[in-house]
Amino acid sequence: MREVFDELERRWVALASGSPRLALSGAGTLGRLRNRLSRRWPSPEQVRALFPEMEARAAARVAWRIGGLEARNRAWVEGLKRSGLDPLRPLVRTPPAFAALRPPLLLVTFHVGAVHALGPALERLPAAVLGLRHGPFYEVRPPLALETTEGDAQRRAALFQRLLAHLTGGGFVAMALDIVPGAGLPVPCLGRPLELARGPFALARLAGVPLVPLVGRWRREEVEIVLGEALPPPLAEGAAEWESALAVSAGLWLERYLRASPAEIGLGLLRTLLGPEL
């Protein structure tokens, strides 16, 4: 069944490549249907393993929606590869609070919701933005510029130094917390251990800037940007304790977000949290 739906989705996205809204809407429908018929990726039981208080039928509905979310994300990436960001930019909506953000600021995200669709939002910020990306680049507009997170410790140190200089120079930095290139910081999330990258928390400490959570969520075939409150600076004294406390605060923010919107969890994060159970 997986191959059949993969092929259907591929053909649909190719057919509707001239209309991103149509491509995304159809992909979402196919993704939900695929999940409903297969009861996999994820299964309702896997959803309930993370949200045990959820009733079976509600868990099934959440699983369908996750299937749709994943399919729309795949369609977004395919559209990006085919035509770049231009046709996709109008689909991203930012809240008024977004334009009011002032640097220096660290915008942090997680692999939830419309994670690939943050670029157009970051392009609307009122000062230079360095966005970190793991994986292939795509063309973005100023004030956003992309940097890769890949490389050995020394290359990542050079990147860390550039990010620090960018923040202290009054810029924005945007990065994901749940991609861990080096040693991570363990935090609890939905009763499971989750490892967060240490870099953003060290950056916040060294640059003295706040961390603001930012995620994208699908609203039909559009993406709505959700901005959290700045995470409160911890009272802890030592550097390691301070970073760990801020990481726990970020993990709690994610947990609150997912409890309120369980269908926003992507398969990747679901797999990470469930580990060998999936």
Next chain:
Amino acid sequence: MNADRAVEEAVRDLLRSRSPLARRLAELPDDLRLGPGGLGLDSIALVELLLDCEERFGIGGIGGSAGLLAGPPLTVDRLVAHVRAAVAS
């Protein structure tokens, strides 16, 4: 002790303060790498070490040592040479 020697000793002290492995070694060979395959400092520890040097010797703001990380693997003698040059200028 001449100025160059004093700088070298201070840099080595900073290295020992950042690296548990460096504290255990009787000597820090000049060609010892600070990152993987040597003292094993991770990316954040490498930058913190450079910030320590900048603060200790007053040698410019963040990013002053950007070229150092962009080049070949950072070793004890490359770091010492960089700090010496920055102090001298």
